[in-house]
Amino acid sequence: KNQVEQSPQSLIILEGKNCTLQCNYTVSPFSNLRWYKQDTGRGPVSLTIMTFSENTKSNGRYTATLDADTKQSSLHITASQLSDSASYICVVRLMYSGGGADGLTFGKGTHLIIQP
Amino acid sequence: GAGVSQSPSNKVTEKGKDVELRCDPISGHTALYWYRQSLGQGLEFLIYFQGNSAPDKSGLPSDRFSAERTGGSVSTLTIQRTQQEDSAVYLCASSSAPLNSNQPQHFGDGTRLSIL
Numbered sequence: 020k021n022q023v024e025q026s027p028q029s030l031i032i033l034e035g036k037n038c039t040l041q042c043n044y045t046v047s048p049f050s051n052l053r054w055y056k057q058d059t060g061r062g063p064v065s066l067t068i069m070t071f072s073e074n075t076k077s078n079g080r081y082t083a084t085l086d087a088d089t090k091q092s093s094l095h096i097t098a099s100q101l102s103d104s105a106s107y108i109c110v111v112r113l114m115y116s117g118g119g120a121d122g123l124t125f126g127k128g129t130h131l132i133i134q135p
Numbered sequence: 136g137a138g139v140s141q142s143p144s145n146k147v148t149e150k151g152k153d154v155e156l157r158c159d160p161i162s163g164h165t166a167l168y169w170y171r172q173s174l175g176q177g178l179e180f181l182i183y184f185q186g187n188s189a190p191d192k193s194g195l196p197s198d199r200f201s202a203e204r205t206g207g208s209v210s211t212l213t214i215q216r217t218q219q220e221d222s223a224v225y226l227c228a229s230s231s232a233p234l235n236s237n238q239p240q241h242f243g244d245g246t247r248l249s250i251l
Contacts, residue, residue, distance in 0.1 A: 127176065
């Protein structure tokens with residue numbers, strides 16, 4: 020069964036600190052992995068998209084890494100800001116669109132709180 | 136418009152009533168998705184459109200749920216004889232290409248549905 024597991028479920032850090040969120044998946048064959056940021060009361064916004072051939076991708080203070088061999092990804096946030104408080108969702112896509120949901124499997128997200 | 140627009144933003148209705156939720160995707164986006172998000176939970180896939188056709192309806196929870204898309208643009212999600220367990224945020228997303236490409240999904244801010 021295709022699954023995406025995210026950890027931790029929630030995280031509280033002080034403003035200015037760095038943090039790393041984890042995503043482990045069993046989706047196979049793998050096409051791409053996406054990280055989304057969802058602010059409270061808003062829809063998710065895409066941060067990064069990586070294919071199996073990409074090891075890292077950055078978007079400002081956000082850096083995603085991918086190890087397709089171990090089926091693990093991480094999202095590193097540098098010098099956190101209060102506006103980083105949100106849920107971060109990992110989404111993995113199958114190589115083929117079959118299998119329901121157009122081949123997308125969503126993680127349940129990590130709820131990040133940045134304290135001043 | 137510049138982004139995915141959903142209406143209404145909030146809907147409160149009595150159990151047993153029918154509701155209709157609307158999604159205006161980004162102009163030119165051929166793929167359109169509906170998801171449901173319950174409080175504190177991950178995204179639950181409902182249905183996917185490519186153009187006006189729905190190749191994947193596997194996520195619709197019951198026959199009370201239906202969706203259509205006309206003109207390859209606007210989509211409506213209809214819930215008949217609403218139940219309290221239908222209370223959730225209903226999110227719509229659109230994409231310019233099949234998701235085995237590297238194109239992201241663009242989400243609206245959702246309709247918050249409350250069934251009394």
